[in-house]
Amino acid sequence: MNELKRTPLYEEHLAHKAKLIDFGGWEMPVQYVGVIDEHHAVRTKAGLFDVSHMGEIEVRGQDALEFIQMLITNDVSKLEDGRILYSPMCYPSGGIVDDLLVYRYNSQHFLIVVNASNTDKDYAWILKQADSFNVNLGNVSDQYAQLALQGPLAETVLQRITELNLSQIKYYSFTHGNIDGISCLVSRTGYTGEDGFEIYVTPEHSRQLWRKILEVGALEGVQPIGLGARDTLRFEARLPLYGNELGAEISPLEAGLGIFVKLDKVNFIGKEVILAQKEQGVPRKLVGLEMIERGIARSHYPLQKDGQEIGFVTSGSFSPTLNKNIALGLVKADLAIQGQILDVMIRGKAVKARIVPSLFYKREDQSKPK
Incomplete structure (x- = not known):
């Protein structure tokens, strides 16, 4: 059995009494105080993630x-x-x-x-x-640790410990500068549906930066966030996860990522097949699901219509923001109809769900980080 890898922030996770799990061969924090509390912290304030395993x-x-x-x-x-x-x-x-x-x-x-x-x-x-x-x-990868500060107060908190003008960093842009005197690459990116920053730093300086961000954000309630809330946050914002919405048997068009596929390019790996799929129509589509009956649709649960299998759940959980059970699923394209009722097979039992728009959450202020 291979020993799990650890990020440079492992000791910090222990200090915060994190519950640790095996995540793709890494020993990572799934939660500190609880997934729902951590989820709300990011949606309403800001939360700090260790994403050094990327x-x-x-x-x-x-x-x-x-x-x-x-x-x-x-x-x-x-x-x-x-x-x-x-x-x-x-x-x-x-x-x-x-x-x-x-x-x-x-x-x-x-x-x-x-x-x-x-x-x-x-x-x-x-x-x-x-x-x-x-x-x-x-x-x-070994040359970088990566911290993600995400949430509506991320810029306010981080600005206190840097001379960089964070308001000038546009969405999906990056720059270099010092944070708390430490040289960093700072990008306005994230995986939560909120505004925020991903900070790349040398491993030896990561613990100092982690502690400083939590210290200066304490008044606003900034707290460490685990992988559990990272998953519910990204899922509400319809941000795909490899192994769930994405995989070797799923095309970008099926996954709803057509906007990121430029078929007018001269060439790229997979273009011929994807172009044919575009012209003929995708066989499957990614849809949103809202549970009608009680139950949580977990990843890879089968989806049925009139007793026939029509697809599978890619991601599903209780949504802390919407306060309901929701899911994403990959279904036969001709059955991907808004309002359609289908069955989620939960441990062999058919539980009813409705197809709904798949973007469950979009933050109100999208104007700032362009």
Whole structure:
């Protein structure tokens, strides 16, 4: 049995009495005081996440731009220096290797941020595609710890310990500067549906920064947040999770990510299959579900209509914001009709749910971080 990996903030999690779990081979905090309390803290104030388990892959070289353009479905050629791009990365089959963020320093230098449990797989895949390109690749994940401060008060709290003008950092942009005297990469990104920042720092400085942010945010009730609330927050905002909404057998179009697939690009891995799917119509669609009868629709529970299986739940839980049981599901496209009643098979029992719009939560003030 392989020993679980730990982030540089492991001792901090113990100090805050976190409940720790195995998450993709990492020993990570699932909660500190409770998922619902932590969820509300992020929606109403701000919360601090340890996301140091995420993977970072550096791409440098003369062909860096051309290489990434071929690698992902989105159009990196339109990305400016200091900006960030979200994109699926696909297999030739059109299925998803992973979803990722691309940070552009310049046309010959990019940082790709990938999901923690996929880092080794992604790096091997990216290396395999690089043979005919003049690029240098590096898995630099060990060089970074990553903290995420998320919530409506994130900017107010972080501004107290930095000379950076955080209001000038646009949504999906990044810059470098000092926070509490520590050199950091700071991006206006997140995985919660709220405004916030993701802060990349050397592992040896991560504990100082973690403690300082909690200290200066204490008056506002800023608290550490575990993976449990991270999941309910991202799920309400319809932000996909690899292994749930995304996978090798699911195309970006099926997952509702068509806006991040630029079929007018010259070429990218999986384009032929995805283009054919676009022209013929997707076989499955991602839908929102609201439970009518009592029960929670968990990931991978079957979905049925009139006794016939029509798909499966990708994510599901109690929604602390909406105070009801909701889910996302991948169903046959011709049955993905708003208001449609179907059955969630919970331990063999049919429990009724209704198809509803899948964006369960959108923050009111979307105007600030553009």
